[in-house]
Amino acid sequence: MNEVAEATGFAELWSSLADLGRDRTTGGYRRFAWTSADLACRDWFASQAADRGLTVEVDRNGNQWAWWLPDSGESTTEVGAERRCGNALAIGSHLDSVPDGGAFDGPLGVISSLAAVDLLRARGWRPERPIVIANFTDEEGARFGIACAGSRLLTGQLDAEKARSLRDGGGVRLADAMAAAGQDPDALGRDDERLANISEFVELHIEQGRWLIDQDAPVGVASSIWPHGRWRFDFTGEANHAGTTALDDRRDPMLTYANTVLSARKKARLGGTLATFGKVSVEPNGTNAIPSRVRAWLDSRAPDEAALDAVVEQIVAAARERAERDGTAVEVVNESRTAIVEFDHGLRDKIRKTLTGVFGPVPQLPTGAGHDAGILAAELPTAMLFVRNPSGLSHTPAEHAETADCLTGVAALAEVVAQLAGVRPGTNRGSGA
Structure with missing residues (x-):
């Protein structure tokens, strides 16, 4: 040919x-x-x-x-x-x-x-x-x-x-x-x-x-x-009115999520790994509503198993620490992992x-x-x-x-x-x- x-x-x-x-x-x-x-x-x-x-x-x-x-x-x-x-x-x-x-x-x-x-x-x-x-x-x-x-x-x-x-x-x-x-x-x-x-x-x-x-x-x-995997983060708080709820009275899971995204980037950079939040869903998803739930998926990858475990543990710890400050809660589920x-x-x-x-x-x-x-x-x-x-x-x-x-x-x-x-x-x- x-x-x-x-x-x-x-x-x-x-x-x-x-x-x-x-x-x-x-x-x-x-x-x-x-x-x-x-x-x-x-x-x-x-x-x-x-x-x-x-x-x-x-x-x-x-x-x-x-x-x-x-x-x-x-x-x-x-x-x-x-x-x-x-x-x-x-x-x-x-x-x-x-x-x-x-x-x-x-x-x-x-x-x-x-x-x-x-x-x-x-x-x-x-x-x-x-x-x-x-x-x-x-x-x-x-x-x-x-x-x-x-x-x-x-x-x-x-x-x-x-x-x-x-x-x-x-x-x-x-x-x-x-x-x-x-x-x-x-x-x-x-x-x-x-x-x-x-x-x-x-x-x-x-x-x-x-x-x-x-x-x-x-x-x-x-x-x-x-090695790589996917983890689902469920951030939960309290839905409320965006125009009538004082900032100090809010239990906003979006804040916890946003801080976790920034923490993931920092932890990954320091650990020589990769961490990405690329998919997110919000409830009730209204422009003038404080969310009751933010569900997000973390994709993380690393040169070896120990580094992957370490960065995910650090991201989860950062999410939980921030949740405590925000009056919210976070649950993490490992949906898939490949060695x-x-x-x-x-x-x-x-x-x-x-x-x-x-x-x-x-x-x-x-x-x-x-x-x-x-x-x-x-x-x-x-x-x-x-x-x-x-x-x-x-x-x-x-x-x-x-x-x-x-x-x-x-x-x-x-x-x-x-x-x-x-x-x-x-x-x-x-x-x-």
């Missing part, structure tokens, strides 16, 4: 997904789990897989899997038998988004996986063992509050009953949202058979930071994921050696962002490739990667697949080849 054809194929894939779930006002994406936008993305994935002769399955947790088998690569009803050999190589990412997210976070990994299969087929190559492209559901957790829900359910790190009872901002339960989309929420839970069929997982992702810019490199390999992830050294080093032989020096970098690859790392060898982000911006419509770097990412992923799956030269056959 020449460079022009390769660029055209990638551009067509990118264009075919670009409008799904995009808000015309902000330019950002609102692809929340089990909404119409998310279902449109799932249909897109199934259609693209079918166009390539790949067989698509949906597992008990709603994750999609598109199989390229070691035979002709054409569609087959024998995918179940073929994948039970237990040595499939999984690649892929996710298609859902944060509120007004960018186009690249997640979709770049899915599109690059499809494009890598196209590139290998164009070279006339065939896999020696099954290759499966994954689209994990609800990676961002934007609707129901738990990130990487699909992979957490798959691995049993998220309790099925807890997952079914999760509610979105409108009170809709996850179980009901899944049922409305034609999925069976009673089937949620750890999937040992699925996990036993996969031997490695490699996820390509846009970098969410500036490391590769500083290294002047189009692609890199992940070393680790910082530090060290990607499999053997797989990481093998990938880095493969890519260095083709592209020259490939940097190795840590990341503070969570990913499905980090969840699966508890069960099987996983690795990540990052594609340069020239602005360093992420979770915003301004998120971007240059087409040339994206194509380098596709080529890098194809080399990794060829190395790990034992792809061999073959003869193209039919439109699915």
Whole structure:
């Protein structure tokens, strides 16, 4: 495949997904789990897989899997038998988004996986063992509050009953949202058979930071994921009239919340960690009313477990101290937590050696962002490739990667697949080849 054809194929894939779930006002994406936008993305994935002769399955947790088998690569009803050999190589990412997210976070990994299969087929190559492209559901957790829900359910790190009872901002339960989309929420839970069929997982992702810019490199390999988690803070006080209640007579939880936000920034800076209050709801949410409740979510990340524990403890202590002064109360609930992830050294080093032989020096970098690859790392060898982000911006419509770097990412992923799956030269056959 020449460079022009390769660029055209990638551009067509990118264009075919670009409008799904995009808000015309902000330019950002609102692809929340089990909404119409998310279902449109799932249909897109199934259609693209079918166009390539790949067989698509949906597992008990709603994750999609598109199989390229070691035979002709054409569609087959024998995918179940073929994948039970237990040595499939999984690649892929996710298609859902944060509120007004960018186009690249997640979709770049899915599109690059499809494009890598196209590139290998164009070279006339065939896999020696099954290759499966994954689209994990609800990676961002934007609707129901738990990130990487699909992979957490798959691995049993998220309790099925807890997952079914999760509610979105409108009170809709996850179980009901899944049922409305034609999925069976009673089937949620750890999937040992699925996990036993996969031997490695490699996820390509846009970098969410500036490391590769500083290294002047189009692609890199992940070393680790910082430990991170989400904590819900419920600040409660007393609702009252904004125009008739003296300042000294108020029990205003907004003051406690505001002080906690400032404290979080200070504690994080001193501890070399990250702490962000990015989501908040207020009751009764009236311009001329003192709030009765402020509910806010803390996202915190750190280089190691001890530093994460320390900064969260300090933020909670600061919140409670301020609450006592304000005559308010605060309750804190840990909604999710992910331990530090060290990607499999053997797989990481093998990938880095493969890519260095083709592209020259490939940097190795840590990341503070969570990913499905980090969840699966508890069960099987996983690795990540990052594609340069020239602005360093992420979770915003301004998120971007240059087409040339994206194509380098596709080529890098194809080399990794060829190395790990034992792809061999073959003869193209039919439109699915």
